[in-house]
Amino acid sequence: MVHNLVTVIGLASLLFGVFVFFTAVLGLYRFDYVLNRMHAAAVGDALGIFCILIGLILLHGWSLSAAKTILIFLFLWLTSPVASHLIAEMEVCTISNIKKECEVEER
Amino acid sequence: MFILFFALWLLMAGTMTVSTCLWGAAVSGMLCWYCRRTLGYQWQWRRYTIRQLWSAVCYLWNLLLEMLKAGVVVMKLIYTRGRNMEPKLIWFDTTLQSNRSRAVLANSITLTAGTITVEAQNGRFCVHALDASLAENIESCQFQKQLKELEA
Amino acid sequence: MEQIRNALLTGSAFILAALMLVALLRAILGPRFTDRIIAVNVINTMVVAELVILSVRLREDFLVDVALVYALLSFLTVVVVSRVMITWRRRKAEKGHGKGEGLRGA
Numbered sequence: 001m002v003h004n005l006v007t008v009i010g011l012a013s014l015l016f017g018v019f020v021f022f023t024a025v026l027g028l029y030r031f032d033y034v035l036n037r038m039h040a041a042a043v044g045d046a047l048g049i050f051c052i053l054i055g056l057i058l059l060h061g062w063s064l065s066a067a068k069t070i071l072i073f074l075f076l077w078l079t080s081p082v083a084s085h086l087i088a089e090m091e092v093c094t095i096s097n098i099k100k101e102c103e104v105e106e107r
Numbered sequence: 108m109f110i111l112f113f114a115l116w117l118l119m120a121g122t123m124t125v126s127t128c129l130w131g132a133a134v135s136g137m138l139c140w141y142c143r144r145t146l147g148y149q150w151q152w153r154r155y156t157i158r159q160l161w162s163a164v165c166y167l168w169n170l171l172l173e174m175l176k177a178g179v180v181v182m183k184l185i186y187t188r189g190r191n192m193e194p195k196l197i198w199f200d201t202t203l204q205s206n207r208s209r210a211v212l213a214n215s216i217t218l219t220a221g222t223i224t225v226e227a228q229n230g231r232f233c234v235h236a237l238d239a240s241l242a243e244n245i246e247s248c249q250f251q252k253q254l255k256e257l258e259a
Numbered sequence: 260m261e262q263i264r265n266a267l268l269t270g271s272a273f274i275l276a277a278l279m280l281v282a283l284l285r286a287i288l289g290p291r292f293t294d295r296i297i298a299v300n301v302i303n304t305m306v307v308a309e310l311v312i313l314s315v316r317l318r319e320d321f322l323v324d325v326a327l328v329y330a331l332l333s334f335l336t337v338v339v340v341s342r343v344m345i346t347w348r349r350r351k352a353e354k355g356h357g358k359g360e361g362l363r364g365a
Binding site for chain 1: 260263264267268271274275278281282285291293294296297298300301304305307308311312314315320323324326327330331334337338341342344345348349
């Protein structure tokens with residue numbers, strides 16, 4: 001009974017993660033500018049991988065590969081902000097007129 | 108740092124025999140030496156109090172909750188708004204002093220979906236927000252207060 | 260229960276593969292080069308998820324190791340490309356006396 005419950009929760013989490021990835025790819029098409037598209041990608045990076053990997057750990061049960069899975073998503077969480085920061089910096093560096101795309105505010 | 112490498116090695120190897128432990132100790136010692144000499148990492152132990160550790164745990168938990176919330180908000184925006192967003196680029200100053208907590212703040216801002224740190228130099232951050240509603244109180248957010256507490 | 264689990268795992272693997280193709284289309288279409296890099300980044304994340312799903316579905320533990328190495332490599336790719344691009348652009352901007360210098364001029 002407990003085993004079945006864990007499997008159901010794992011499957012639900014997995015399906016939600018797949019849905020998050022679907023939303024991220026949809027966002028890649030629905031947004032019209034690079035910096036906005038990057039936010040959609042960040043949702044997939046942070047939320048989608050978290051849900052999918054949690055679901056898979058619950059499905060697989062506790063073992064060595066589950067520990068490696070935790071290691072994978074810790075690693076992804078450490079690195080995906082760095083990667084998206086670098087992409088954003090590159091975009092702002094290379095575009096000729098940033099004010100056309102979004103308003104700039106100084107505080 | 109040596110302990111970190113050694114734990115990673117044991118996790119990768121998956122077995123606990125004498126030979127794996129010896130090889131692991133040798134390899135992680137070499138990696139540690141390489142990191143100190145060539146990459147220039149300084150790994151000194153600061154003494155943490157129990158209270159600081161507890162506030163670090165609170166910070167991580169808060170980060171997780173904020174991430175889930177922001178993810179749901181951005182997903183809703185993708186479905187409802189589509190093309191007519193109001194993206195914004197904000198420059199603001201942090202009050203944090205040490206480099207480490209500034210880096211943690213920049214990473215946390217980027218990890219919560221909807222806001223991305225574009226530049227962070229000398230305590231002046233440039234943050235891109237997907238919508239104006241997400242950017243309203245970014246310089247007085249919860250992360251900064253907690254990091255200040257952690258820094259003290 | 261076992262059959263439902265296997266069917267759902269296979270189905271989500273197929274959906275992720277289809278999403279990868281769609282994101283690849285974005286990478287081909289993307290008007291700017293940063294669009295392409297973002298699409299490739301999303302594809303990399305999805306490949307990691309897909310590899311872990313396959314390792315659970317096929318009961319092969321080594322695929323998790325493959326996913327770990329893939330995550331490392333994908334991070335490295337993005338960092339190297341953007342680092343090279345930023346330094347190249349800065350050098351060019353210094354030569355051209357601040358022409359095309361996006362953020363500083365704004």
